[in-house]
Amino acid sequence: MDNDDYRLIRFMRRPWYEWAAWLLWIFLEILFAQAAVASSKEFEPRAATLFWLMFGVLLLGGITSYIIRRDRLL
Numbered sequence: 284m285d286n287d288d289y290r291l292i293r294f295m296r297r298p299w300y301e302w303a304a305w306l307l308w309i310f311l312e313i314l315f316a317q318a319a320v321a322s323s324k325e326f327e328p329r330a331a332t333l334f335w336l337m338f339g340v341l342l343l344g345g346i347t348s349y350i351i352r353r354d355r356l357l
Contacts, residue, residue: 308341308345311341312338312341312342312345315334315335315337315338315341316334316338318330318334319331319334319335319338322334
């Protein structure tokens, strides 16, 4: 059999600090979303806008980080 018929998939485990960084990211996303919703309910548009912007920037950063690093694990 030829080696061309097979593909080698190598799985690497994530280190503990990468899991901790993702947990911190999720926590901050929840915190900013909750603060944005609470500020909107209390009619504080400046604070709500700031929290929504922080939420969005953090979300885009997390998605970008995931897309860049996912190819490293396969």
